[in-house]
Amino acid sequence: xxxxxxxxxxxxxxxxxxxxxxxxxxxxxxxxxxxxxxxxxxxxxxxxxxxxxxxxxxxxxxxxxxxxxxxxxxxxxxxxxxxxxxxxxxxxxxxxxxxxxxxxxxxxxxxxxxxxxxxxxxxxxxxxxxxxxxxxxxxxxxxxxxxxxxxxxxxxxxxxxxxxxxxxxxxxxxxxxxxxxxxxxxxxxxxxxxxxxxxxxxxxxxxxxxxxxxxxxxxxxxxxxxxxxxxxxxxx
Amino acid sequence: xxxxxxxxxxxxxxxxxxxxxxxxxxxxxxxxxxxxxxxxxxxxxxxxxxxxxxxxxxxxxxxxxxxxxxxxxxxxxxxxxxxxxxxxxxxxxxxxxxxxxxxxxxxxxxxxxxxxxxxxxxxxxxxxxxxxxxxxxxxxxxxxxxxxxxxxxxxxxxxxxxxxxxxxxxxxxxxxxxxxxxxxxxxxxxxxxxxxxxxxxxxxxxxxxxxxxxxxxxxxxxxxxxxxxxxxxxxxxxxxxxxxxxxxxxxxxxxxxxxxxxxxxxxxxxxxxxxxxxxxxxxxxxxxxxxxxxxxxxxxxxxxxxxxxxxxxxxxxxxxxxxxxxxxxx
Numbered sequence: 001x002x003x004x005x006x007x008x009x010x011x012x013x014x015x016x017x018x019x020x021x022x023x024x025x026x027x028x029x030x031x032x033x034x035x036x037x038x039x040x041x042x043x044x045x046x047x048x049x050x051x052x053x054x055x056x057x058x059x060x061x062x063x064x065x066x067x068x069x070x071x072x073x074x075x076x077x078x079x080x081x082x083x084x085x086x087x088x089x090x091x092x093x094x095x096x097x098x099x100x101x102x103x104x105x106x107x108x109x110x111x112x113x114x115x116x117x118x119x120x121x122x123x124x125x126x127x128x129x130x131x132x133x134x135x136x137x138x139x140x141x142x143x144x145x146x147x148x149x150x151x152x153x154x155x156x157x158x159x160x161x162x163x164x165x166x167x168x169x170x171x172x173x174x175x176x177x178x179x180x181x182x183x184x185x186x187x188x189x190x191x192x193x194x195x196x197x198x199x200x201x202x203x204x205x206x207x208x209x210x211x212x213x214x215x216x217x218x219x220x221x222x223x224x225x226x227x228x229x230x231x232x233x234x235x236x
Numbered sequence: 237x238x239x240x241x242x243x244x245x246x247x248x249x250x251x252x253x254x255x256x257x258x259x260x261x262x263x264x265x266x267x268x269x270x271x272x273x274x275x276x277x278x279x280x281x282x283x284x285x286x287x288x289x290x291x292x293x294x295x296x297x298x299x300x301x302x303x304x305x306x307x308x309x310x311x312x313x314x315x316x317x318x319x320x321x322x323x324x325x326x327x328x329x330x331x332x333x334x335x336x337x338x339x340x341x342x343x344x345x346x347x348x349x350x351x352x353x354x355x356x357x358x359x360x361x362x363x364x365x366x367x368x369x370x371x372x373x374x375x376x377x378x379x380x381x382x383x384x385x386x387x388x389x390x391x392x393x394x395x396x397x398x399x400x401x402x403x404x405x406x407x408x409x410x411x412x413x414x415x416x417x418x419x420x421x422x423x424x425x426x427x428x429x430x431x432x433x434x435x436x437x438x439x440x441x442x443x444x445x446x447x448x449x450x451x452x453x454x455x456x457x458x459x460x461x462x463x464x465x466x467x468x469x470x471x472x473x474x475x476x477x478x479x480x481x482x483x484x485x486x487x488x489x490x491x492x493x494x495x496x497x498x499x500x501x502x503x504x505x506x507x508x509x510x511x512x513x514x515x516x517x518x519x520x521x522x523x524x525x526x527x528x529x530x531x532x533x534x535x536x537x538x539x540x541x542x543x544x545x546x547x548x549x550x551x552x553x554x555x556x557x558x559x560x561x562x563x564x565x566x
Contacts, residue, residue: 170337172374179373183348 006131013135020143021192025111029103030144031181037160040148041141042096046089046104048137050081051113052130057081058121059129065122074117075108082107112140143188150184151175259356263316265447266496269438270323273492276421276431281331281383285427289326291335295342296322303351317356321345324364324496327428328489328536329371332383337375341367361543362500365493365536372536382424397425398487399532415479418486429492432485439495448499451511452518456494457485459519467527489535490522497536503543510546510553517542517549 019025029047034040057077058065065073086104089097097104107113116136121129153159155175174180277285300318304311325345329338345367350359372379382397398413413423421431429435442448464484468477475483484490489497498504498518505514518538525534542549 170334170375170378172340173376174370174374177373179370 009131010135013139018139019112034147035176036152037148040144044141044144046085051137052133053081054078055121055129055133058117059126062122079108259315263320266320269441272434272437273428276434277427284331292326293322295339296346299346321363325367328368331427341371344370362503365539415482429489432491435491452498452515453494455515456518459516463523488533493535505549507553510549
């Protein structure tokens with residue numbers, strides 16, 4: 001892997017490889033928790049904190065963790081931080097805790113966090129991994145905030161709980177429901193693709209590079225590449 | 237579309253047949269077939285029907301024109317499909333529906349459902365149906381506030397649809413309008429769906445002109461009838477099973493949906509067997525939603541659901557020719 005500057009690692013996650021809008025990871029919390037800005041940002045920050053901490057720890061332990069059992073090890077590390085975040089939320093922002101509900105424990109299996117642990121933290125130094133975690137965290141929070149803003153404004157006529165449209169224009173209830181989430185997601189993704197043009201193009205060498213089994217697999221590279229191409233979408 | 241027939245040589249399998257029928261003429265026929273319902277609707281709900289329909293048609297055509305203009309694509313408004321979408325969407329709204337909300341519905345129908353997928357022929361669902369569903373989920377209050385018919389004797393400003401009455405009673409006793417009233421259309425409801433008779437006239441015209449195949453409407457309505465008959469035979473109630481079965485095919489959007497929405501060429505199966513499956517599926521989903529869900533009416537959801545399943549049904553219903561590829565061959 002080519003050497004990258006610290007800043008480029010940081011900015012990488014914000015637009016160019018935005019986890020939610022470009023890599024299309026973590027779709028479930030993206031759709032489920034963005035019915036308002038507050039919920040979206042709350043979810044984004046919780047996930048970001050877990051991501052940064054787990055990236056640092058996994059990167060620090062990358063030479064100790066045996067390759068064959070690395071996924072369970074990652075899960076244990078991530079689950080530890082999720083529990084910390086969950087207890088903190090429950091203690092200090094109980095309203096957010098109750099509205100996010102199940103999605104906080106589900107951060108454990110969030111694709112973004114596992115994906116970054118697998119793709120970045122176990123190959124890079126602690127500081128680089130922390131930067132990557134911060135960048136990805138900001139990118140995820142930013143994406144959720146955008147979606148939350150659009151959906152809250154159109155769906156309930158408010159922004160951050162402040163009444164803006166309601167009373168003047170009837171809000172469109174569908175944006176509070178799942179279909180509205182998909183509409184918003186699609187439109188924002190299209191917008192990002194349009195704005196970044198070919199900068200966020202999918203890498204050509206997406207074969208074994210992004211594959212979870214790369215280090216243990218070795219042989220039959222071509223077979224695997226075909227398989228990955230076929231199952232590209234389900235791979236995550 | 238005409239250019240395809242005359243300017244370019246399209247080599248297709250025999251029989252070669254030159255026909256004057258193109259998209260524009262087909263759509264024109266559909267518009268003509270919608271006239272009886274339109275007239276009944278004006279008679280029942282008053283002149284706001286005309287304005288709302290015009291608003292929907294103009295908005296739909298404008299959005300298609302604007303999208304083509306913006307994307308620098310050849311103009312397609314000439315095929316009149318936007319007019320049909322606008323009209324059917326308008327027929328699915330209550331006559332008191334605010335105009336600007338109807339325009340949002342047209343935007344969803346034309347831009348989101350049709351043009352973003354590549355225009356007429358490539359949409360995965362019926363535009364008017366999705367437009368209606370988006371409006372129903374967004375503006376539930378306005379979509380379910382039914383103005384009273386001009387023929388009603390009461391002073392109330394809003395009335396309930398027969399299906400709404402049934403839903404509100406939920407097993408209790410309920411006084412429903414007579415089946416003759418339902419059939420002629422002197423009841424509350426969306427603009428174009430009130431009169432079963434008017435829709436039947438339009439549908440018969442389309443079948444006579446061979447614009448639509450009678451398979452989907454017949455299986456759709458037939459399934460609703462049989463389903464309702466069996467259900468009310470088992471459950472019982474104030475009315476006889478026969479009465480309720482006729483009630484269910486005349487009530488709500490079954491007629492309009494069966495003749496004008498479910499038969500959309502793009503989103504319904506091609507082979508006869510597929511059409512049968514499609515019609516039965518629509519009927520079953522409609523009745524399940526009507527009888528067991530919190531929505532009083534399920535026709536639009538049923539059609540959308542079957543639209544999405546349409547490619548699968550098409551694959552399943554391909555005719556196996558003698559000597560052709562074996563089933564298990566890939």
